Amino acid sequence: MRKIAILNQKGGVGKTTTAVNLAAALAGMGKKVCLIDLDPQAHASAHLGVSLGITSIYDVLVQSKPIEQARLQIDNNLYLVPSDINLAAAEVELAGVVGRELLLRDALDNDSEDFDYIVIDCAPSLGVLSLNALACVHEILIPLQPHYFALHGLGKLFETTGLVARRLNSAVKILGVIVTLFEANTKLGHEVVTDLQEFLEKSQGQNVPWANAKIFQTKIRRNIKLAECPSYGKSIFSYAPSCNGAEDYIKLAQEIEIKQVSL
Amino acid sequence: MRKIAILNQKGGVGKTTTAVNLAAALAGMGKKVCLIDLDPQAHASAHLGVSLGITSIYDVLVQSKPIEQARLQIDNNLYLVPSDINLAAAEVELAGVVGRELLLRDALDNDSEDFDYIVIDCAPSLGVLSLNALACVHEILIPLQPHYFALHGLGKLFETTGLVARRLNSAVKILGVIVTLFEANTKLGHEVVTDLQEFLEKSQGQNVPWANAKIFQTKIRRNIKLAECPSYGKSIFSYAPSCNGAEDYIKLAQEIEIKQVSL
Numbered sequence A, B: 001m002r003k004i005a006i007l008n009q010k011g012g013v014g015k016t017t018t019a020v021n022l023a024a025a026l027a028g029m030g031k032k033v034c035l036i037d038l039d040p041q042a043h044a045s046a047h048l049g050v051s052l053g054i055t056s057i058y059d060v061l062v063q064s065k066p067i068e069q070a071r072l073q074i075d076n077n078l079y080l081v082p083s084d085i086n087l088a089a090a091e092v093e094l095a096g097v098v099g100r101e102l103l104l105r106d107a108l109d110n111d112s113e114d115f116d117y118i119v120i121d122c123a124p125s126l127g128v129l130s131l132n133a134l135a136c137v138h139e140i141l142i143p144l145q146p147h148y149f150a151l152h153g154l155g156k157l158f159e160t161t162g163l164v165a166r167r168l169n170s171a172v173k174i175l176g177v178i179v180t181l182f183e184a185n186t187k188l189g190h191e192v193v194t195d196l197q198e199f200l201e202k203s204q205g206q207n208v209p210w211a212n213a214k215i216f217q218t219k220i221r222r223n224i225k226l227a228e229c230p231s232y233g234k235s236i237f238s239y240a241p242s243c244n245g246a247e248d249y250i251k252l253a254q255e256i257e258i259k260q261v262s263l
């Protein structure tokens, strides 16, 4: 079972769009996939048309409900553990709980259902919810919009991953960076990708969780259909299966299927 | 003195871009402006070329330093109180502090310097830092990218503002919504703006802080120069003063100068 967290504390870089469409693409390839919405905004849930007010990841983390009570089947091979707006209070509600960063790991360890992939959508933050994701996965995917601010926060994300690897989860590795919202006709896009390449090469071979992190060959192009499909509660594959967005996420899923972190 | 918070918990909608360029536009109109960077990502500071590691808003909130010790002059009429990556721990460090949501209000009350405008850039969250902003300002501007997820979170933002108005700051009002990253050639852009208009009209005349909230006439068009200027540490006005981005933010500043919440 591969467990992958989709994380970047920078806001609006395509985390939710990537988590939902990658999960749907892998399910379309015949993999059994569980998408976990760990963002109090509950956008991955909304993207798949799931309304709020039902059992959610909030009940699992804060009220210790078994995760299968919150899990819904969305499609063939595709399952979702929805989020809830009450999750926003988790940072404060869990502040005093022993091992508060390990609640999701325990919930998944107690779950008997077997999946090929668990994909976790995270909030734009490195707080207790994102730490729960980092503490239970083996692989981290970083969606990154090739703009100036993108590189600015990467150091902090790597530093936090290093702390989690040392204290909570020695197996966690950064699988790679996915360039999203890519506009091939802008100079800025290409410049940031070049800077990113240099940034990653600097740490190759070192004993750090991002030593093998690479930029995925597949770039997700800006494509308005990816922004339209959430309003219909659908993934890109059931909304516009032949558009650039669908093509890019299928290619990304294939690239991820082949590439696995050598644990 | 007008105090304005730039807030939306949705990530990547142009909060920082709006805070920096609106502050610079108002300063260019001869107003004395202080920009406060309340986001641990410290992107407003980076946007203006201010490096980290100096006295910051962290020292003001967590170590009670006077705000003028952290304030820097950036340009004629434009000042900045920078942020710091340590601010990310504020949610936990301030959890037990009495009146933790009122620390910024107290720091500003103790500041003798007089400004025409205070503009506060917030993180993509409704946690303790954003509550500090809401508790000390009179007006809230909501940058909003006209995509599906935009409307999804507005209810929560309004609800939180209502709680702050009731318990911490009866004067706070939502001044309006600024449509950002606008692409006139997409159907989605126009549809969301129409939905937003209906959403705001529903609450007109009621006794709520958003009763008078309107959509600003000025829409900020997508314009790659707005994404390029942060890499040079400049506002759009010193980077590309005649581009669409500069034109839009000047128009927005003029619209805000005229429109004031009737307190």
Ligand SMILES: Nc1ncnc2c1ncn2[C@@H]1O[C@H](COP(=O)(O)OP(=O)(O)OP(=O)(O)O)[C@@H](O)[C@H]1O
Pocket (backbone or CB within 6 Å): A010, A011, A012, A013, A014, A015, A016, A017, A018, A039, A043, A122, A123, A124, A180, A181, A182, A220, A221, A222, A223, A224, A225, A226, A227, A228, A230, B009, B010, B011, B012, B124, B147, B148, B149
């Ligand atoms: N490749 C793309 N082309 C066009 N629009 C996109 C693309 N990827 C994402 N979007 C749109 O851009 C916005 C931001 O994407 P998304 O919400 O997935 O980012 P996020 O990182 O999850 O944001 P947050 O930080 O708020 O969680 C959304 O409105 C989404 O529909």
Ligand SMILES: Nc1ncnc2c1ncn2[C@@H]1O[C@H](COP(=O)(O)OP(=O)(O)OP(=O)(O)O)[C@@H](O)[C@H]1O
Pocket (backbone or CB within 6 Å): A009, A010, A011, A012, A124, A147, A148, A149, B010, B011, B012, B013, B014, B015, B016, B017, B018, B039, B043, B122, B123, B124, B180, B181, B182, B220, B221, B222, B223, B224, B225, B226, B227, B228, B230
């Ligand atoms: N009108 C615009 N045209 C083109 N690019 C823009 C525009 N406004 C913002 N951007 C770019 O889009 C990205 C998101 O904007 P910005 O960082 O200001 O949003 P934010 O809401 O402050 O994000 P966060 O939630 O992470 O704080 C940035 O890379 C910025 O340069």
Ligand SMILES: [Mg+2]
Pocket (backbone or CB within 6 Å): A015, A016, A017, A039, A043, A122, A123
């Ligand atoms: Mg998201």
Ligand SMILES: [Mg+2]
Pocket (backbone or CB within 6 Å): B015, B016, B017, B039, B043, B122, B123
């Ligand atoms: Mg910002």
